[in-house]
Amino acid sequence: MPMAGSAPPTETSKTAPDLSRRDFLKRSARAGGALGTLSALGLSLAPAVARAQTLRIQEAKAVPSVCPYCAVGCGTIVHTVDGRIVNIEGNPDSPVSEGNLCPKGAATYQLAVNEQRWTMVKYRAPGSDHWEDRPLDWAMDRIAELVKKTRDETFQETTADGKTLMSTLSIFSLGGATLDNEWNYVHSKLMRGLGIVSIENQARI
Numbered sequence: 055m056p057m058a059g060s061a062p063p064t065e066t067s068k069t070a071p072d073l074s075r076r077d078f079l080k081r082s083a084r085a086g087g088a089l090g091t092l093s094a095l096g097l098s099l100a101p102a103v104a105r106a107q108t109l110r111i112q113e114a115k116a117v118p119s120v121c122p123y124c125a126v127g128c129g130t131i132v133h134t135v136d137g138r139i140v141n142i143e144g145n146p147d148s149p150v151s152e153g154n155l156c157p158k159g160a161a162t163y164q165l166a167v168n169e170q171r172w173t174m175v176k177y178r179a180p181g182s183d184h185w186e187d188r189p190l191d192w193a194m195d196r197i198a199e200l201v202k203k204t205r206d207e208t209f210q211e212t213t214a215d216g217k218t219l220m221s222t223l224s225i226f227s228l229g230g231a232t233l234d235n236e237w238n239y240v241h242s243k244l245m246r247g248l249g250i251v252s253i254e255n256q257a258r259i
């Protein structure tokens with residue numbers, strides 16, 4: 055599994071022939087032996103690794119960002135070339151994490167660049183026994199329609215004895231831990247504007 059800062063799989067690695075477990079162990083042992091020999095000779099690979107890393111992001115644009123996975127909000131630097139993400143790594147200037155990322159955050163690159171990522175929404179219609187692929191835009195419109203419909207049907211301006219309510223108890227909002235402060239602020243504004251009073255956030259930490 056590539057980590058942040060690691061390049062996407064090369065064509066060579068994608069098309070490597072199948073190896074038996076025995077062949078794999080033999081080749082790994084030979085490679086390990088070669089590296090061990092270099093170390094024994096006092097040669098360090100660290101400069102070569104650092105050089106390769108520098109070359110990969112040399113022409114890249116660096117954009118400060120925040121790990122999207124949890125409420126800790128560790129700082130990241132996203133490197134892009136021609137608008138495409140080529141690398142994501144910890145941001146040493148972040149007062150939260152000082153350049154560190156946990157294993158999940160260190161793999162954020164795969165969140166954005168991953169050929170196995172689903173790009174369609176899975177939708178199962180009421181009463182249906184199977185899922186259908188739908189575009190995200192369709193899903194967003196569908197959610198908006200249902201929120202509006204439910205709110206209009208259940209909005210209460212007053213209680214039975216005339217006290218002001220201006221709310222609905224028929225919609226519940228549960229935010230994810232990936233929502234940052236700014237998103238939560240805007241989201242809670244929207245929910246309260248709709249008269250929704252049940253608002254919660256799943257913060258993992």
Ligand code: SF4
Nearest residue numbers: 121124127128156159
């Ligand atoms: S998932 Fe890990 S790297 Fe990301 S914000 Fe949380 S602790 Fe930091």
